[in-house]
Amino acid sequence: xxxxxxFSWSYVVGNAPxxxxxxxxxxxxxxxxxxxxxxxxxxxxxxxxxxxxxxxxVLGAAAVLYTIPSLGLFAILAPLLGIGRxxxxxxxxxxxxxxxxxxxxxxxxxxxPAVVDAARGLGYGPGRxxxxxALPSALPSIVAGVRLxxxxxxxxxxxxxxxxxxxxGQIMFQGFRNNLYRAEIMTATIGTILIALxxxxxxxxxxxxxxxxxxxxxx
Amino acid sequence: xxxxxxxxxxxLVWLNDPLTWTEQGGILELTGEHLLMTxxxxxxxxxxxxxxxxxxxxxDRGAGLVVWLTNAxxxxxxxxxxxLLASAGLFGNTATVIAAAFFxxxxxxxxxxxxxxxxxxxxxxAARGMGMxxxxxxxxxxxxxxxxxxSAGLRTTIVQVVATIPLAAxxxxxxxxxxxTFGLGTQRYGEVLAGGVIVALLCLAIDGALAVGxxxxxxxxxxxxxx
Numbered sequence: 001x002x003x004x005x006x007f008s009w010s011y012v013v014g015n016a017p018x019x020x021x022x023x024x025x026x027x028x029x030x031x032x033x034x035x036x037x038x039x040x041x042x043x044x045x046x047x048x049x050x051x052x053x054x055x056x057x058v059l060g061a062a063a064v065l066y067t068i069p070s071l072g073l074f075a076i077l078a079p080l081l082g083i084g085r086x087x088x089x090x091x092x093x094x095x096x097x098x099x100x101x102x103x104x105x106x107x108x109x110x111x112x113p114a115v116v117d118a119a120r121g122l123g124y125g126p127g128r129x130x131x132x133x134a135l136p137s138a139l140p141s142i143v144a145g146v147r148l149x150x151x152x153x154x155x156x157x158x159x160x161x162x163x164x165x166x167x168x169g170q171i172m173f174q175g176f177r178n179n180l181y182r183a184e185i186m187t188a189t190i191g192t193i194l195i196a197l198x199x200x201x202x203x204x205x206x207x208x209x210x211x212x213x214x215x216x217x218x219x
Numbered sequence: 220x221x222x223x224x225x226x227x228x229x230x231l232v233w234l235n236d237p238l239t240w241t242e243q244g245g246i247l248e249l250t251g252e253h254l255l256m257t258x259x260x261x262x263x264x265x266x267x268x269x270x271x272x273x274x275x276x277x278x279d280r281g282a283g284l285v286v287w288l289t290n291a292x293x294x295x296x297x298x299x300x301x302x303l304l305a306s307a308g309l310f311g312n313t314a315t316v317i318a319a320a321f322f323x324x325x326x327x328x329x330x331x332x333x334x335x336x337x338x339x340x341x342x343x344x345a346a347r348g349m350g351m352x353x354x355x356x357x358x359x360x361x362x363x364x365x366x367x368x369x370s371a372g373l374r375t376t377i378v379q380v381v382a383t384i385p386l387a388a389x390x391x392x393x394x395x396x397x398x399x400t401f402g403l404g405t406q407r408y409g410e411v412l413a414g415g416v417i418v419a420l421l422c423l424a425i426d427g428a429l430a431v432g433x434x435x436x437x438x439x440x441x442x443x444x445x446x
């Protein structure tokens with residue numbers, strides 16, 4: 001098929017405004033979802049890591065929600081919340097929740113008890129102990145969770161096509177319906193991968209900046 | 220359109236009609252198609268990933284490759300891959316089965332790799348001391364010890380594939396996703412809701428059944444923690 005190349009720079013140039021708009025949609029909904037999810041999952045993780053009887057049911061419920069397929073979840077949410085951005089946003093929050101929750105509890109579980117003891121001996125109250133000792137120790141694990149949630153979310157947004165809000169997924173679908181226009185599908189797929197890579201890199205750098213003590217130790 | 224009640228009763232009415240289930244292209248037929256596609260994808264992924272993972276684990280090579288594969292497979296948008304395969308001439312079901320297998324393989328590979336590599340070195344030494352060949356060590360010592368991780372990987376994989384197959388409907392294929400795309404196309408949101416619930420329940424039911432299977436597949440001495 002000579003008229004249907006896999007790559008076409010002129011397609012990218014000619015459709016730059018539409019591609020950019022979809023990219024902004026894609027990044028916006030991902031970042032917002034992961035931010036909401038982090039704001040819920042980290043405090044919840046702190047809470048359930050303190051009481052053993054709560055952690056089982058909460059993690060179990062999050063795991064059940066995580067098992068529901070994205071297309072199914074969007075299909076359940078769309079008739080109730082309306083077509084568009086909202087069901088995609090809520091779906092992404094739900095999926096990110098388990099990942100971040102798991103990493104928060106895992107991070108808090110590995111805090112060195114000797115360090116906690118030392119802080120307590122220095123007269124740290126429970127609030128300061130949490131904010132200045134436990135959470136910083138768990139930070140690398142939490143950041144790892146946020147990164148994983150972000151990368152997975154970027155790929156998941158494309159499924160939002162089904163409810164009319166798929167970011168670059170909209171472009172993929174358009175290319176599919178547009179007589180299988182390869183350059184369009186390929187551009188959107190590569191764009192999605194690039195978004196994931198860039199956001200992952202940003203979070204990696206943020207994580208590094210937030211944990212300077214880890215660098216000093218390894219240097 | 221946010222009238223949840225109307226949609227809910229539409230969904231119930233639709234689900235209550237026996238014809239919905241038994242007609243040609245009904246829920247039962249679509250579920251069968253869905254499960255067949257799942258079996259094809261998981262079978263293909265397992266046929267490649269388990270031997271490769273076992274061999275890499277046995278020779279303790281390729282750790283970097285395994286890590287890279289898992290990370291890279293997360294960033295790839297499944298939908299894009301399905302559409303790209305479709306534009307290469309492989310439509311709907313075939314494209315989705317290939318894409319699902321492609322995403323399932325890394326999970327199986329990693330779990331087999333870790334399981335075989337993590338086999339007790341003493342057991343491996345003892346087997347070698349008894350004069351077992353490399354192949355026999357792998358088949359009779361390392362793989363049985365890896366069965367916990369491999370079966371956990373299979374469970375994750377199967378559930379993940381059941382959840383991926385609905386995307387076929389977006390590329391003109393079959394499976395349960397068809398109920399959702401058809402409902403959206405015809406603005407029958409009750410059917411969309413019902414389709415979503417059916418897909419979700421199928422996934423949860425399969426996960427539950429596999430949890431039991433995983434427990435049975437794990438040899439009694441290895442059942443330390445029930446998952």
